[in-house]
Amino acid sequence: MSQTLLISGPPGCGKTSWILNRLQNHRGPCGYLRLAGYPDEGLVQAPDGGIDLAYLQDQCPRLLDLADPDQALASRPANLLALIELPQFQPPADSGLAGVDRRVIPQLEAMHLSPDEHLHFGRDDLLPRQDTLDFNSLQALERNLAGSVWDPASLSSFWFELVNGAYGDVYRAKALMNLPDGQAFFCNWMVSQEGSQFLPLQSIAPPDCRPERLSRLVVQGKDLDPTALEHTLADCLLSDAVLELQQAPLRQRQAPSRPSPAK
Amino acid sequence: MIAMAHAVISCLHANFAALEAVLADIDQQGIATITCLGDLVGYGPQPNEVVDLVRQRSIPTCQGCWDEDIIEGLNACECSYPSQLAERRGHLAHQWTAEQLGEENKAFLASLPMTLRRDRLLFVHGSPNSQHEYLLPDMDAFAALERVETAGAETLFCGHTHRPYVRELRDGSIRARVQDGAASGAPSVERQINLPMRRIINAGSVGEPRHGNTNATYVIHHEDTDAVEIREVPYDVERTCRAIVESGLPPIFAWRLRHGFEYAERADDASHVCER
Amino acid sequence: MARWALISGLRGDLEAYEAIQEDLRQTRRVDTLFVLGDVIGPERECNALLERLQQPRRGEMEPQCLYGWWEDQLLAERGYRGQRRADALRLSQGETAIDALLQAVDPAYMDWLAGLQLGFVELGCALLHGSSVAVDDSLGPNSSPLFLLDRLTRMDVNRLFTARSGRQFRLELSGGGIESQVRDLEGQRHHQQSVPPRQVIGIGAGIHYTLYDPGSDRLDFLIAGSKPQQRARGFA
Numbered sequence: 001m002s003q004t005l006l007i008s009g010p011p012g013c014g015k016t017s018w019i020l021n022r023l024q025n026h027r028g029p030c031g032y033l034r035l036a037g038y039p040d041e042g043l044v045q046a047p048d049g050g051i052d053l054a055y056l057q058d059q060c061p062r063l064l065d066l067a068d069p070d071q072a073l074a075s076r077p078a079n080l081l082a083l084i085e086l087p088q089f090q091p092p093a094d095s096g097l098a099g100v101d102r103r104v105i106p107q108l109e110a111m112h113l114s115p116d117e118h119l120h121f122g123r124d125d126l127l128p129r130q131d132t133l134d135f136n137s138l139q140a141l142e143r144n145l146a147g148s149v150w151d152p153a154s155l156s157s158f159w160f161e162l163v164n165g166a167y168g169d170v171y172r173a174k175a176l177m178n179l180p181d182g183q184a185f186f187c188n189w190m191v192s193q194e195g196s197q198f199l200p201l202q203s204i205a206p207p208d209c210r211p212e213r214l215s216r217l218v219v220q221g222k223d224l225d226p227t228a229l230e231h232t233l234a235d236c237l238l239s240d241a242v243l244e245l246q247q248a249p250l251r252q253r254q255a256p257s258r259p260s261p262a263k
Numbered sequence: 264m265i266a267m268a269h270a271v272i273s274c275l276h277a278n279f280a281a282l283e284a285v286l287a288d289i290d291q292q293g294i295a296t297i298t299c300l301g302d303l304v305g306y307g308p309q310p311n312e313v314v315d316l317v318r319q320r321s322i323p324t325c326q327g328c329w330d331e332d333i334i335e336g337l338n339a340c341e342c343s344y345p346s347q348l349a350e351r352r353g354h355l356a357h358q359w360t361a362e363q364l365g366e367e368n369k370a371f372l373a374s375l376p377m378t379l380r381r382d383r384l385l386f387v388h389g390s391p392n393s394q395h396e397y398l399l400p401d402m403d404a405f406a407a408l409e410r411v412e413t414a415g416a417e418t419l420f421c422g423h424t425h426r427p428y429v430r431e432l433r434d435g436s437i438r439a440r441v442q443d444g445a446a447s448g449a450p451s452v453e454r455q456i457n458l459p460m461r462r463i464i465n466a467g468s469v470g471e472p473r474h475g476n477t478n479a480t481y482v483i484h485h486e487d488t489d490a491v492e493i494r495e496v497p498y499d500v501e502r503t504c505r506a507i508v509e510s511g512l513p514p515i516f517a518w519r520l521r522h523g524f525e526y527a528e529r530a531d532d533a534s535h536v537c538e539r
Numbered sequence: 540m541a542r543w544a545l546i547s548g549l550r551g552d553l554e555a556y557e558a559i560q561e562d563l564r565q566t567r568r569v570d571t572l573f574v575l576g577d578v579i580g581p582e583r584e585c586n587a588l589l590e591r592l593q594q595p596r597r598g599e600m601e602p603q604c605l606y607g608w609w610e611d612q613l614l615a616e617r618g619y620r621g622q623r624r625a626d627a628l629r630l631s632q633g634e635t636a637i638d639a640l641l642q643a644v645d646p647a648y649m650d651w652l653a654g655l656q657l658g659f660v661e662l663g664c665a666l667l668h669g670s671s672v673a674v675d676d677s678l679g680p681n682s683s684p685l686f687l688l689d690r691l692t693r694m695d696v697n698r699l700f701t702a703r704s705g706r707q708f709r710l711e712l713s714g715g716g717i718e719s720q721v722r723d724l725e726g727q728r729h730h731q732q733s734v735p736p737r738q739v740i741g742i743g744a745g746i747h748y749t750l751y752d753p754g755s756d757r758l759d760f761l762i763a764g765s766k767p768q769q770r771a772r773g774f775a
Contacts, residue, residue, distance in 0.1 A: 153346030157528065166518045228514055235351040242347070392672075404719040404732045409689040428723035435717030437684040437734050444707025444743065444760035451711075456684055458717065474724050493724060 002080040004113055006100060008088040009121025011172045011220055012190030016052045018127060019083045023060050028079035031064035031071065032056055033113065037087035038103055049142060049216040051176050052085065055186045058201040066111060082113060091123050138171065141224050143233065145215040149178045149243055154236035161232070163189045163196060168224035175217040180238060180246040182207050184215070207250035210243070267486040268292075271386065271466040273300035273422025274327065275317075276526075277307030277360065278470030279506070281479040282316060284498035285469050294483065298379060300422035300466055301327025301388035303372065304364060306356040306516060306526040307470050308506040314368040325386055326375035328394040328423065333361050334373045343395070349527035352513065356526065359512060378414075384484075385416035389423040398463055400428040408432045411461040418462045418484075425525065427467030427480045427493045433460040464491055477523045540754030541570035544600070547607065547668065547702030548744025550580025551643060553588045555746045558763035560599045562748075569750065572600040573659065575702040575742060576607020576668035579652075581632075581639035589648045606655035607668035608675050608703065613640055619653045627675065662753045664698040665691075676701075678739055680708035688712060691737045699739045700751070707743040707760040712736060 005022075009015050023030045034052050057063050064071055066082060076082075092099025100118050108114065121127050155177060162173055173196075175187040182205040189196040205211035219229075238246070270289045275282050289297060299322045304310035317324060331337075344350035364372075377394070379386040390396035391414035398410060398421050407430065411419045435458030442451040467480030474480065478495040485492070504517035516526050544563055549556050563569050578592060579585040595601050606614070608627075616625040616637060628636055644652075657674065658667035669676035670690045678687060678701045687710060691699050715734040720727065742749040746763040 151347035154348035157346055157348050161515065161518070164522070166515055225514075231513065232348065232515065235348045236346075238347070400721045400723060401730070403692050404717045404730070405685060405688050405734070406692045407719075408717065409685050412685060413689075426723065428721055430722075431720045433718050433720070436715040437688060437712060438714040439684045439687075440711045440713050441680050442709040442711075443680050444709070444741070444747075444749075451709075453713075454684065455715070458685060480724070493722075495724070 002076060002078065002082070003117075004082040004084065004115045006084045006086060006104075006115040006118045007121075007127070008086040008092070008101075008118070009127075010089045011087060012192065013121040015085050015087075015121060016056070019085060020056055020059060022081065022083060023056065023063065026081045028081065029062070029064065029077045030060060031066040031076075031080055031082040032085070033066035033082070033111070034085045035087075035104060035107065038101065048087075048174070049144070049218060050214050051174055051186070051216050051218060054176055054214040055199070055201065058186075058203055061202075066113065071111075076112075084108070084113065084115065088120070092118070092120055095123070138220055139168075139222060139224050141217075141219040141221075141226055141229065143217045143230075145175070145177065145217055145237075147210040147212070148215060149180050149210060149238045150236055151238055151242075152179050155179075158232055158236050159187060159189075159196060162219070162229075163191075167219075167226075167229040167232075168221050170219055170221040170224070172220040173218070176201075176213075176215050177217075178205065178211045178213075178215050180207075180243060181250060182211070184211070184213065207247040207254070268294050268483055269296035269298065269486070270294050270481060270483050271298050271300065271420045271464070272322075272469050272481040273388070273466040274302040274425055274468035274471060275299070275304075275307075275313050276302060276329070276468070276470035277304045277310040277313050278479075278503050278520075279307075279309035279312040279316070280500070280502040281470045281496075281498045282313055284496050285479050285481055286316070286320065288494065288496045289481075289483075292483070297322045298381075298386050298420070299324040300386055300420060301325050301375065301394070302329045302422065303327065304333060304360050305329030306360075306512075308503065308510040308512055310360050310364050311368055313470075314364070314371060318368075318371055323379055323386075324375050325379050325388055326372065326377060326394065327388040329357075329360075330372040330375060331394055332357060333364060334369060336361070343529060345528050349529075352516075352527040355513065356516075359510075363510075380416070383417035384420065385411075385414050385418070386420045387414075388421070390421060391416075391419070394423070397424050398465070399424060400426075400430055400465070404432055405435070405437075407463055408435060408458060408461050411463060412459070416461075417459075418464060420464050420466060420482075420484075422466050422468065424465055425468035425471055425473040426465065427474070427482060428463075428465045429482075429491045429493065430463045430465075431460065432458075432462070435459075462491075467493070471520070471525055472523060473525045475523055477521065540752065541568045542750050542752045544569050544572045544748060544750055545575060545666070545700055545702075545742040546572070546748040547575040547742055548577045548705055549574075549588060550577055550609065550745075551583040551585035551588050552745065553591060555763065556588055556591065558746055559748055562761070562763045563600055564598060566750070568752075569600070572602045573666050573700075574602045574604040575666060575700065576605050576655075576674070577609045577702065577744070578604065578607070579609050579613060579640070579644050581636050581643055583643065585643045586645045586648065589644070589651070593651060603659065604655055605658055605666065605668055606652065606674065609640070610652050610655060611674045613644060614649070614653055616641065617646070617649055619649065660694065660696060663696055664700060664751075664753065665694045665696040666700045668701070669703040670699070670701060675703060677703045679704035679706050679741060680710060682710075682739075684710070684712060687739045688734065688737070691735075691739065697735075697737050699737075700742055700749075701739060702742050702744060704741050705744040706741040707747055707749060708741040709738060709758055710740075711738045 007015050097118050119127050171191045173189045178184050184201040186199045303314050388394045390398050438455045440451040466482045469479045477500045478497050483492040507517040612625040612628040615623045668674050671694050712734050719730045750759040
């Protein structure tokens with residue numbers, strides 16, 4: 001039997017991790033939709049830019065993208081688990097489906113989605129308790145990194161500076177980053193939690209060009225310094241020449257060896 | 264005045280407020296003899312002020328790796344930076360410093376000797392072999408002793424690592440068996456050498472500390488007792504941070520200094536010596 | 540495991556090289572020939588030897604060559620070392636020696652000489668003309684063991700084969716230790732370090748050459764064209 005769950009909560013509370021866990025434990029078909037959320041007063045909803053979907057699809061290759069219009073029109077498979085993620089700072093006024101933000105319903109109806117259940121982080125016991133924060137005023141900063149490749153050691157330094165406040169008071173940082181060996185990492189940090197997550201994606205890009213897959217940085221916080229951050233990014237990303245220097249030996253190692261002549 | 268005591272400072276890195284505070288600390292103890300182990304400039308916002316003060320105080324100084332790089336118009340080899348980010352920041356700092364430094368101060372840096380010697384005390388920036396060689400506190404003990412012995416010193420003062428320490432190497436001996444190929448049929452000869460006690464004293468850094476907080480560090484050597492004191496001196500870090508921003512250097516330098524981090528990470532492989 | 544032959548200091552002497560190759564032809568289980576520099580010198584014309592090193596005759600072992608002190612002086616004088624010239628040679632033996640060296644080697648061989656490496660590292664053994672510090676680093680049987688240990692430590696190898704001194708010798712570090720006490724802002728720590736069982740081997744020069752078995756650690760000091768004069772005891 002199909003099930004559609006709406007999961008809401010503030011940034012960094014662990015929605016995506018919980019969703020991934022549910023998806024991996026479900027035997028049947030799965031679908032995912034991330035809603036943009038609504039800019040409550042003083043709080044800017046950072047557009048996710050597709051980071052969560054890209055990461056979940058990498059981990060669950062048969063995941064259906066419920067935002068895809070074709071999916072809206074197609075008949076849903078039986079036993080579909082549909083998970084809808086909604087960034088929401090404030091806890092709902094009412095519990096259960098009655099607490100679903102009214103603005104969400106027409107959006108979901110257009111996609112032929114109707115939640116059977118609504119769970120909110122911090123309110124519902126079915127969800128893990130996270131130390132969610134009280135946000136009063138929040139800025140957001142986003143950078144499209146498509147086609148960019150990082151010097152790995154520079155990425156470590158940059159991320160350290162970012163989460164330790166060098167570019168403003170960062171509450172949440174999330175990114176998909178490309179490395180020169182074709183790997184990509186989902187980088188995730190929340191001020192309320194200890195340590196960052198650096199989770200490798202399954203897919204590896206070929207070492208002959210700049211990767212075309214989604215790559216993005218999203219930062220939420222206060223007194224953010226986009227100029228300084230841009231300056232550092234420019235120093236961390238590899239030029240064509242340097243990238244070629246790093247990819248050429250990888251291509252050589254991957255090239256099939258010449259067959260030995262027949263005796 | 265403290266009898267028979269001298270102070271050793273190092274790695275000033277154009278940090279005027281830190282240098283002033285350290286010299287005040289030294290003066291307040293009545294120590295008249297100061298030796299500087301180089302790196303007067305590099306990354307920090309006040310290269311001329313720092314060099315001027317060292318010249319004004321007539322502090323004997325040996326040339327550091329940054330001092331050499333500015334004079335020679337070179338950048339340290341890429342292998343001393345572990346990341347592209349650190350390398351870019353280093354190059355920017357180098358270029359800025361070279362543009363800011365006056366001709367007289369450049370000539371002063373160019374005139375600095377590689378080493379300074381006083382009796383059996385030797386003063387160097389990195390090691391007796393090179394301004395770029397790190398003498399880390401846990402490097403191979405025999406190699407450390409070799410550095411001091413080959414230089415003909417009993418106590419070696421060094422900097423470059425930005426983390427102060429005092430290292431004593433004692434009770435050393437090496438046994439060897441030697442077979443001389445020219446002596447036909449001769450058996451091998453056993454030898455033993457007993458190694459003298461030697462010390463390496465790292466003066467830390469005045470201007471860019473890397474020991475976990477923002478205090479400047481330097482050392483005092485009491486020659487009568489042979490005791491060594493590692494001194495930590497707090498100073499007005501914000502004054503230097505403001506100077507960094509006002510000078511047009513990247514604000515990230517101010518953030519790193521304020522949090523007690525080095526301006527740009529150095530490579531972990533301390534055994535590497537720049538082949539330049 | 541097959542053995543290595545190590546030679547050096549030929550200084551243009553093709554006859555000596557041929558004598559060694561003849562010895563090796565009659566010696567079993569030698570599969571690698573290392574030439575640790577100083578194939579040239581001012582005493583005689585070197586072109587024939589240089590040609591033979593690059594184009595071995597049928598039945599001859601192909602040499603793996605490094606550069607030595609004489610190569611370094613010539614490369615410097617010919618402008619292959621930046622601003623540096625053959626100052627050491629000039630100082631020690633004067634302009635006559637410089638001229639003789641330049642005459643001894645056809646410029647056509649300069650690129651080959653410039654392509655030679657400083658050293659090889661194979662199976663925990665370093666092979667160099669001098670040491671990793673300098674090509675003119677002369678390590679001999681009477682060198683300070685502290686100094687020799689440092690040269691081994693820099694390369695982190697168990698065996699260091701060197702030729703600069705021209706001597707054939709084997710110095711084995713057999714024991715000893717040192718105490719290290721460090722005090723810093725975090726506290727104090729104490730460490731006792733032992734002398735590692737490493738060796739420095741001088742391989743000789745000219746017709747004096749060395750055979751080494753990396754499998755058994757056995758060394759033989761030999762003279763080309765004669766019966767073995769002296770066998771080094773193999774240290775297992």
